[in-house]
Amino acid sequence: MVHSIFGGIHLEGRKEGSRRKPLSVPDVQPKQVALPLRMHAGEPCAPLVKAGDVVAVGQPVARGEGPVIHASVSGRVVGVEARPHPWGDACPAIVIENDEKDTPWQNEVPDGDWRERSESDLIECIAQCGVVGMGGAAYPTADKLRAARGRVETVILNAAESEPYITADHRLLLERSEAVLTGLTILQKAAGAKHGVVAVEGNKLNAIEGLEKTAQRTNVACRVCGVPTRYPLGSEKQVVKAVTGREIPSEGVAIDVGCVVFNVATAYAVYQAVVEGRPLTHRVITVGGGAVVRPRNLWVPIGTSVADLIRAAGGLRERQAKVLTGGPMTGTTQTDWNVPALKSTNGVICLLDWERGERKPESDCIRCGRCVAVCPMHLMPILVAKELKLGGDPVELARLHTEDCMACGCCSYVCPAHIPLVERMAQAKNIVQQEEREV
Ligand code: SF4
Numbered sequence: 001m002v003h004s005i006f007g008g009i010h011l012e013g014r015k016e017g018s019r020r021k022p023l024s025v026p027d028v029q030p031k032q033v034a035l036p037l038r039m040h041a042g043e044p045c046a047p048l049v050k051a052g053d054v055v056a057v058g059q060p061v062a063r064g065e066g067p068v069i070h071a072s073v074s075g076r077v078v079g080v081e082a083r084p085h086p087w088g089d090a091c092p093a094i095v096i097e098n099d100e101k102d103t104p105w106q107n108e109v110p111d112g113d114w115r116e117r118s119e120s121d122l123i124e125c126i127a128q129c130g131v132v133g134m135g136g137a138a139y140p141t142a143d144k145l146r147a148a149r150g151r152v153e154t155v156i157l158n159a160a161e162s163e164p165y166i167t168a169d170h171r172l173l174l175e176r177s178e179a180v181l182t183g184l185t186i187l188q189k190a191a192g193a194k195h196g197v198v199a200v201e202g203n204k205l206n207a208i209e210g211l212e213k214t215a216q217r218t219n220v221a222c223r224v225c226g227v228p229t230r231y232p233l234g235s236e237k238q239v240v241k242a243v244t245g246r247e248i249p250s251e252g253v254a255i256d257v258g259c260v261v262f263n264v265a266t267a268y269a270v271y272q273a274v275v276e277g278r279p280l281t282h283r284v285i286t287v288g289g290g291a292v293v294r295p296r297n298l299w300v301p302i303g304t305s306v307a308d309l310i311r312a313a314g315g316l317r318e319r320q321a322k323v324l325t326g327g328p329m330t331g332t333t334q335t336d337w338n339v340p341a342l343k344s345t346n347g348v349i350c351l352l353d354w355e356r357g358e359r360k361p362e363s364d365c366i367r368c369g370r371c372v373a374v375c376p377m378h379l380m381p382i383l384v385a386k387e388l389k390l391g392g393d394p395v396e397l398a399r400l401h402t403e404d405c406m407a408c409g410c411c412s413y414v415c416p417a418h419i420p421l422v423e424r425m426a427q428a429k430n431i432v433q434q435e436e437r438e439v
């Protein structure tokens, strides 16, 4: 059974450009990759290599408290240099000149059946292979599993790609379904969860049918759940509600209601780590949008620049395109195309003028209530905007639960007065956090 979710909006999918094309590797390898030391949630990693070192694919090149970064190409380290970062500002990155030989590092290929390994051994393997949440959060997967152990009964694989243009997970489900389902089973064992669910949007019938057949053939006991095609179903709170009917409390996480959620690409990386002994060095990225000549899903080394990714998709029709990493609703606009793809980059979307939607001048609120009706977090953006106009009292703003805003942008999207409500929510959140820091 699928449970209804509150709020959200229907968006035009615009996925035709890439969803039918099989995963491909670029015709030309990147000449260089840049691996930023800040690639995960938490503190940045420290480099383990220096200029002049020769590295192989899969060799650890930086390490933090938990996360590890591995070389994604073989070649010579140019240095640890400040490079533009897709999250903003510059960040030290390990720059590797690609020798295009793809020399593999001597990873230990695990002996025997992974089912015989202990839970802590599986979690340690996932940590050493540098696996993180690849749907955007980049939270170390091993830490999430440690927090979930003994507290959850359901692992949910979130395959609800509700942002327009992005089809990376869809292609992984179609082409690597057996590996993804094995990844789910490993995650279940590591978290000590009885049930496994794959949540797929109801309009991806080929993925649903393919997963059901693969699960039957490989004896994987999981439920494939068709969830509504509605933005922002890709978020953790919405997907847990749709699959289980449980509401995650304000400031809570899925583990509080007995679930833990992972992205499809993360499950695939877990499979590669545990079954093949491969660290996370490559990922699928959708290069799409009307400005791209040949939209597609590319299997690329992490650290490949946005410019190289666009080139690998045939280049741009228009130099003036707006380029984003991530989808058009929550992605980040990139003005410097030298920024590298991170472990959590699922798309590079290049939009033409007509696709961007013109930003119209803001007018007065007409109290239509649409922003309240679409907010999946049951917030009242209209009241937040009003309070900010009055001066923004931190106590009043905190009472409106601004910290629960997940910046999905639904309120701004529907507002007939064109008030940038998502920006107002961010402003309000900052005021509340600032006040909390000062108290
Ligand atoms: S951006 Fe925040 S306030 Fe607006 S709809 Fe999304 S969660 Fe609600």
Ligand code: SF4
Pocket (backbone or CB within 6 Å): 364, 365, 366, 367, 368, 369, 370, 371, 372, 381, 382, 385, 414, 415, 416, 417, 418, 419
């Ligand atoms: S959607 Fe815009 S115009 Fe309508 S109530 Fe909200 S802020 Fe006011």
